Amino acid sequence: MNLQLVELLTLLSKQPDATAMATRAARWAAEALDAETAAVVRAGVVLAGVGVRTGANPLVGEVLAAAGRPEPLDLPELPRAFVAAAPVTDRGPQPTQLVLARAEEPFEVEERLLLVGTGRLLGQALQSARALSDEREHRRRSEALATEREQLLGTLREREQLLSSLLDLQQAVARRRPVEEVLDLLAARARGVLEGDAVVVVLEDPLHPEALRVVARDDRPGALPCAAALAHARAALAPAGPGRGIHPGCVWHVAPVRAQGRVVGGVVLLDPTGRTEGREHLLGAFAEHASTALNDEYTSTSLRASYYDQLTRLPNRTLFLDRLAQGTGGTGGTGTQGTGAQSGDPGEGGLALLYVDLDGFKAINDRHGHQVGDLVLAAAAARLQTALRTQDTAARLGGDEFAVLLHDVTPEQAVAIARRLQDQLAEPVLHEGTALRVGASIGVAVVGHEGTTPASLVPDADAAMYTVKGAARGPEADGVGLFHAELHRARTARLRLEADLARAVETDEFVLHYQPVVDLEGRPLGCEALLRWQHPEDGLLYPDRFVGVAERSGAIARIGALVLRQACRQVARWRREGLTVDVAVNLSGAQLRPALLGEVRAALAEADLPATALTCEVTETVLVTEAHAIAVLADLRALGVRVAVDDFGTGYSSLAALRRLPVDVLKIDRSFVAALDQPGDAAIVEAVLRLAQALDLDVVAEGVETEFEARVLRELGCPTGQGYRWARPLPAEDFRAWWAARVGTGALV
Known part of the structure; x- marks a missing residue:
């Protein structure tokens, strides 16, 4: 009998749920005791069985009452049936029993003992199944609760990030930070909150109100070209223009930025996810803060001053190119202006550009740090300004590159001025007892000389500087190169390459x-x-x-x-x-x-x-x-x-x-x-x-x-x-x- 119960225990352990366990136990008991009918019943309901339907059955009470009687019971389709029953100890809400019936032959004592053992094993299996089911349900509820909590925490984190970002912007405006810093901070924080591929701030150009320009951006390389941002902004800021549209692979949104009661630009978001819910509202919040910054009197003044490099106080690339366009536009294509030169008669010279690149600056910056590097850049800018005439313009183009616009000079005069600037820049910069030395490679281009035109002035000077920079600096090299036609051919070949x-x-x-x-x-x-x-x-x-x-x-x-x-x-x-x-x-x-x-x-x-x-x-x-x-x-x-x-x-x-x-x-x-x-x-x-x-x-x-x-x-x-x-x-x-x-x-x- 023990071996039989071990076999039953093995079978029950393989069943997936309580119903399958009850069915398997009933079938096993019927086979082991040669019974025609077996059922697991609870409160008059057949839960599982063999030879009997599941569900409510009016005969259940009569069958249970006949269990253990010496005389048989006549059942439908089973006359003279002897009945045996055993409790299923599953500790459920109502008592459960395992009932067997067979025709003509009463159950022996050993068979009744086997039936009792079967009921006990089934009860234990049902208890384990119920405990496992309860544990799974508890785990499911716990996981659902954890998911809800995580979603709630995510929402709270997003709101906290938004509030923190907006507070930082408010503090930056209140502390009268330069408008460039405010808008750069806004672009960075907006991208972080909105999880976009790029955020770009586009505003009117104060020098050219009919044009737009990108003033701040935070993006992945190549995510949103400036031209695309400007196109989106123009479309959105036109009267009755759209606030959103489709960019290849994503959706773009624009929220208008206002100053002095009118729209002067926008905040552009490129969203690779294509999501729309909540985007316009959040982007609008950042645009409102951009409007606040622009309406502040100090930052409005700072915006006009944003055409100057903050470190050197020289004109930056934007202002320099604007002045260059004005200068070349007034030359009638010749580049001559009657302002006089340091040598020669007034009007005999043309417009010249010196493209200046500092030699050895990177080594100083890496060795001594950015603060010392900034000191060297500021000193170089001051020397450029000191050495130039009032009608000339020096600018910082970026990094360690500068440009000088000279009016009314011959090629020879431009080269002479470049060499004088080179001597000035070669003087050491003293810092805490250390002499910091940089040199300069200078490219010179003069409108009308060797095919240089107003449109090619910057690239021609850059090509001359590039040639000097790449040449071996022997003892006779002076680091100044004048653009000539061969450089044009070399540049053309390089551009083709x-x-x-x-x-x-x-x-x-x-x-x-x-x-x-x-x-x-x-x-x-x-x-x-x-x-x-x-x-x-x-x-x-x-x-x-x-x-x-x-x-x-x-x-x-x-x-x-x-x-x-x-x-x-x-x-x-x-x-x-x-x-x-x-x-x-x-x-x-x-x-x-x-x-x-x-x-x-x-x-x-x-x-x-x-x-x-x-x-x-x-x-x-x-x-x-x-x-x-x-x-x-x-x-x-x-x-x-x-x-x-x-x-x-x-x-x-x-x-x-x-x-x-x-x-x-x-x-x-x-x-x-x-x-x-x-x-x-x-x-x-x-x-x-x-x-x-x-x-x-x-x-x-x-x-x-x-x-x-x-x-x-x-x-x-x-x-x-x-x-x-x-x-x-x-x-x-x-x-x-x-x-x-x-x-x-x-x-x-």
């Missing part, structure tokens, strides 16, 4: 060649992915033709991301084919931003490539000059990616700095390898190898071209190298064949 680069990114014209990395015996270990551009007209271009332009135009970050994904996909493909290849990819300084970690993760995941198969290479100079690079590279190493210092020995790393840098590999620059026949250079390579050994770093010698170089490197203890001695950079298919030929076809799957 920039346009071609933008197209190449979209049309996937970049390809990778792979140069093997080997041990010094020539056994393949990995490769370095090297960028090439398959130009549709100019053929295969090497990086020296286009990387500099890509860095200046800002395209290098997108190109770098393409290289990263393409290299990971190719190496993953080789690995699936049986080639155990690791790959090194070069990173530019522009890529060393926090977003790089996500790009690397995505590239590895897309290719299904382990992080340990990827090495990211950066130049020694980038490591030293880009202050944020170390943190980004440390994050990459934490991901499992290796980091290599390229061209090691050509930069400025000290031993103390190298110990702190997050690197795994040193790559010895080709210039040292090529001079291994010189004792001094061989000693440098040996010192680098010892340094790497002491710091537990790997070493790769770059540009190994001869067996002599490979032999000397082996003797010095260099473990790995790459160069023409073993292979040039190869297209993917050629690299695969090269690798297979050296590891043997047996290594391939």
